[in-house]
Amino acid sequence: xxxxxxxxxxxxxxxxxxxxxxxxxxxxxxxxxxxxxxxxxxxxxxxxxxxxxxxxxxxxxxxxxxxxxxxxxxxxxxxxxxxxxxxxxxxxxxxxxxxxxxxxxxxxxxxxxxxxxxxxxxxxxxxxxxxxxxxxxxxxxxxxxxxxxxxxxxxxxxxxxxxx
Amino acid sequence: xxxxxxxxxxxxxxxxxxxxxxxxxxxxxxxxxxxxxxxxxxxxxxxxxxxxxxxxxxxxxxxxxxxxxxxxxxxxxxxxxxxxxxxxxxxxxxxxxxxxxxxxxxxxxxxxxxxxxxxxxxxxxxxxxxxxxxxxxxxxxxxxxxxxxxxxxxxxxxxxxxxxxxxxxxxxxxxxxxxxxxxxxxxxxxxxxxxxxxxxxxxxxxxxxxxxxxxxxxxxxxxxxxxxxxxxxxxxxxxxxxxxxxxxxxxxxxxxxxxxxxxxxxxxxxxxxxxxxxxxxxxxxxxxxxxxxxxxxxxxxxxxxxxxxxxxxxxxxxxxxxxxxxxxxxxxxxxxxxxxxxxxxxxxxxxxxxxxxxxxxxxxxxxxxxxxx
Numbered sequence: 001x002x003x004x005x006x007x008x009x010x011x012x013x014x015x016x017x018x019x020x021x022x023x024x025x026x027x028x029x030x031x032x033x034x035x036x037x038x039x040x041x042x043x044x045x046x047x048x049x050x051x052x053x054x055x056x057x058x059x060x061x062x063x064x065x066x067x068x069x070x071x072x073x074x075x076x077x078x079x080x081x082x083x084x085x086x087x088x089x090x091x092x093x094x095x096x097x098x099x100x101x102x103x104x105x106x107x108x109x110x111x112x113x114x115x116x117x118x119x120x121x122x123x124x125x126x127x128x129x130x131x132x133x134x135x136x137x138x139x140x141x142x143x144x145x146x147x148x149x150x151x152x153x154x155x156x157x158x159x160x161x162x163x164x
Numbered sequence: 165x166x167x168x169x170x171x172x173x174x175x176x177x178x179x180x181x182x183x184x185x186x187x188x189x190x191x192x193x194x195x196x197x198x199x200x201x202x203x204x205x206x207x208x209x210x211x212x213x214x215x216x217x218x219x220x221x222x223x224x225x226x227x228x229x230x231x232x233x234x235x236x237x238x239x240x241x242x243x244x245x246x247x248x249x250x251x252x253x254x255x256x257x258x259x260x261x262x263x264x265x266x267x268x269x270x271x272x273x274x275x276x277x278x279x280x281x282x283x284x285x286x287x288x289x290x291x292x293x294x295x296x297x298x299x300x301x302x303x304x305x306x307x308x309x310x311x312x313x314x315x316x317x318x319x320x321x322x323x324x325x326x327x328x329x330x331x332x333x334x335x336x337x338x339x340x341x342x343x344x345x346x347x348x349x350x351x352x353x354x355x356x357x358x359x360x361x362x363x364x365x366x367x368x369x370x371x372x373x374x375x376x377x378x379x380x381x382x383x384x385x386x387x388x389x390x391x392x393x394x395x396x397x398x399x400x401x402x403x404x405x406x407x408x409x410x411x412x413x414x415x416x417x418x419x420x421x422x423x424x425x426x427x428x429x430x431x432x433x434x435x436x437x438x439x440x441x442x443x444x445x446x447x448x449x450x451x452x453x454x455x456x457x458x459x460x461x462x463x464x465x466x467x468x469x470x471x472x473x474x475x476x477x478x479x480x481x482x483x484x485x486x487x488x489x490x491x492x493x494x495x496x497x498x499x500x501x502x503x504x505x506x507x508x509x510x511x512x513x514x515x516x517x518x519x520x521x522x523x524x525x526x527x528x529x530x531x532x533x534x535x536x537x
Contacts, residue, residue: 002292003239003473006410009262009308010240013315014414021322021385026377029329033355034376036336 230484238404238476239292241313242275246399254279257399259316263287264307265296275310314411317403321388324400329384358383362522366529375528378422382415383521390472390513394506406516407472412465419524420461427531460527464520471516475509 144150244257258276265271268285277284278294286297287306294310295303311319332348344352363372363379386406395401405411433439435453437446482501486494 003235004409004469006408006413007240007308009310009312010314010408010410011414012309013311014318014411017315017318017322018381018385018414018418021325022378022381024326025329025381029326029333030377030380032333032337033329033352034359034373036339037352037356037359 228484228487228490230481230488233484233487234477234480236292237480238407238473240404240408241292242289242294242310243279244313244316244399244403259311259313261287261294261310262308263294263296264309266304266306267296267298271306313403314405314408317392317400318389318405318411320400321392321405322385324392325384325388354383355380358521362518362525366522366525368529368533371532374426375422375525375532378418379521379525382419382524383517386415386468386520387513387517390517391510393472393476394509394513404472404476406468407476409465409469412469415468415520416461416465419464419527420458422524423460423527423531424457426528428534430534431531460523464523464527468516468520471512475505475512479505479509 140153144153242261243259246255246257248254256279258274258279261271261273261275261278263271271285271287273284278287278289281288283297287294288297289295293305294308296306297303328347328351332351335348358379359372359376363376367375389403389405389411392401393404393406435457436450437443438449438453441449479502482498482505485498486492
């Protein structure tokens with residue numbers, strides 16, 4: 001029976017000790033501990049959400065980057081293409097020009113050659129004519145030394161004319 | 165190599181703990197033999213019997229009384245018994261005795277003055293209770309506010325809790341973003357457990373903070389006293405504090421008071437006029453509700469007291485086996501069982517602290533929560 005009969009002394013002391021314990025712990029232990037734990041949890045939560053945000057931003061940034069890179073690549077491709085075209089145009093133009101120039105030169109050369117040739121021919125013709133005139137003069141002088149010969153020549157010339 | 169060392173260490177530790185477990189009981193059992201023998205002597209001399217019968221009687225009386233031995237260890241005491249010497253004299257730490265007597269007023273002295281049945285200023289101890297012999301030669305029990313073994317044990321446990329948690333609190337106050345290390349790494353999860361698994365689910369997110377100090381204090385108070393009560397032998401340990409009905413009565417009463425003080429309107433309405441119950445049932449329902457009001461803390465009180473006391477009784481019974489069989493051959497069996505029981509009791513120490521806190525939170529929650537129908 002003794003075992004299940006609460007003693008007044010122990011009730012009294014338990015109440016006092018427990019109350020003091022509760023008061024002291026509440027003030028000096030539970031308050032700072034709970035506050036610290038709460039703060040820590042909040043900071044962890046904040047850090048986590050910040051990390052999430054940063055991640056999202058990173059993703060966004062990455063997507064942006066990719067877009068920019070893609071654009072840059074496209075631009076580069078375009079520029080390359082343009083440059084190529086330009087190059088080709090320039091080359092073809094140059095070619096054409098060169099061709100034309102060449103042709104012109106050739107033409108010129110040909111013309112000058114022609115001129116030279118014709119002038120040479122003319123000169124030769126002149127000289128030939130002079131020579132032949134001289135020759136003819138000489139021959140004529142020789143041939144026309146006597147009458148007979150003159151006559152014969154005349155006849156011949158007449159024959160030629162007749163033939164004509 | 166390392167493993168071998170570890171094993172050896174384990175064996176040494178278990179041997180030490182086994183001897184520590186049995187050591188005080190050896191002493192006590194011997195003490196019992198001696199004192200009961202002495203009692204017999206006294207009785208015999210009073211009845212003026214002859215010496216041979218005296219011897220025989222004392223021999224019979226030397227029979228080990230397990231029931232008394234166990235109850236003596238489970239109950240509170242006015243002195244802190246350490247061990248008994250071979251010659252039968254006790255070595256115990258005297259504790260202050262404080263009495264409120266009708267004739268002498270407030271009296272305080274050390275328990276050593278009442279040891280071995282001595283009388284002091286008319287006070288004497290009989291079967292663990294202090295009585296006062298009045299001028300009319302009547303024996304009456306004065307109000308006993310002594311610092312008994314349980315009170316002293318409770319004080320030491322409370323002091324330990326204070327040191328532990330105020331130290332922890334000061335660390336947490338200085339650095340809010342500290343990572344718990346060492347002992348705090350063990351204590352913090354328990355605090356968080358009480359918050360996240362006991363307080364918040366039962367009381368609710370909005371109101372739990374108000375009750376956290378009480379729940380935490382009651383949890384660690386019970387846990388510390390449970391664990392310290394499990395360790396036998398030397399002075400700060402072995403007091404069966406939570407296995408004393410006065411202590412559990414106070415704790416459950418505090419829970420009861422907190423519960424009633426924080427009862428909402430709906431809570432009281434449920435007790436006085438439960439909605440949905442026809443009014444003519446009120447004469448039945450109101451008493452039932454009122455009984456329910458008191459049965460909750462009553463169950464709380466009995467549960468803790470009975471569980472802890474039962475554990476102590478089982479362990480002491482197992483130790484008693486050695487003295488009942490009067491054989492060392494039984495000792496290994498007893499030791500094995502006691503070690504097994506000690507492990508279970510450690511579990512029970514945590515479990516009962518948890519259950520008490522959980523149920524306190526549940527009762528508070530039932531009263532403080534806003535009910536929605």
